[in-house]
Amino acid sequence: MDQLVIGQTLAFAGDPFVEGPTAARHSTRGAVLIRQGRIAEMGEAETLRAAHPQAAVTDMGNALLSAGFIDAHVHYPQTGIIASWGKRLIDWLNSYTFPEEMRFADPAYSTEVAERYFDLALAHGTTSMCSYATIHPASVDAFFAAAQSRGMRALAGKTCMDRNAPDGLRDTPQSAYDDSRRLLERWHGVDRLSYVITPRFSPTSTPEQLMMLGQLWREHPDCLMQTHLSEQTDEIEWVKSLFPQARDYLDTYEAQGLLGEGAVYGHAIHLTARERDRLREAGASLVHCPTSNTFIGSGIFDMAGLVASGLRIGLATDTGGGSSFSMLRTMAAAYELAQLRGTALHPSQLWWLATVGSARALRIEEKVGNLAVGMEADLVAIDLGSTPAIAQRSGRAADLWEALFPTIMMGDDRAVAGVWIGGKRLG
């Protein structure tokens, strides 16, 4: 049966970084008609209601209907260690991440954390995400099974590491290739799931392992490849010592066939001019993880400069290096970091980054990330007055953006009034 969801609607007809806020389409009393899991029509509520009298109506009142948030870089296995105190990147990995990831050798623990992660993500209005698993193949199975049971569009891959990680958390070039290939064949393209080839980062992969994963990517070019790039200056120095022949950090990937369209690099804060040029020429994507960058003390992403260069840029929590599951909190952190570089990102740009931008970075923008006819019906309804502090500010707003910005800056899961996955209401 057709469903009609009514509320304020926010969609994008263009890119607000190019066209400004007029790229957005807003209706104060709009509606989305959902049929067989997709958006069949969009329009004014009363018009669609009259045209589809049989449709089941859900009226969300003044809540803002938008495409669900897309978190372009997470580590679901780090759910349990989010908000761990006092470390920078390498110490963070050794002190918190690796001991926790070790526990995913137990498939039952993988399933427990995957279920908890998806419940948290959905409660925060995140309807798609691209995750790192651990080195254990069962951790990938647990992620995809949990996404599949919820009908979600989700992406993930086995994290590959064959050096500089503790015993029990290392694979080999060959086993990384074999396990990744088996998982890819099992999950890629099944329902709404996509496999992503996933070397953690150059410090924990030998050139041989990177080469094997480059080979796997050549054999499966329709997969994405995700990894980390230039997050902290200490890390970059370490990469230099591990790869003395490399021109720069990006070259450690490029030399092994791990640069191209469909490459998705997390962080990318301290880029050289050559790296920027090559990323742009190759059509790669970058993912900005602002709460992680402040929490771990990594640095300030050059949003304005990198957007202007035409790169695909997504937004992400980087759970659990990031300090929140909320893409609202993540937009706020992106705003604050851009301010430190002298740019005030407009609410339309922040919202676009968390939806269309992340979808473009993950090359799923034809399917999700926007409200448009034919798109998969992954929706959120956002209460623009979810706390007294937010309500008193949005109550005096003169337009949508002024009404929405307090929720971007101060909102959390309490602002999420509804979530639909493939047209089915989950929360």
Ligand SMILES: [Zn+2]
């Ligand atoms: Zn990460």
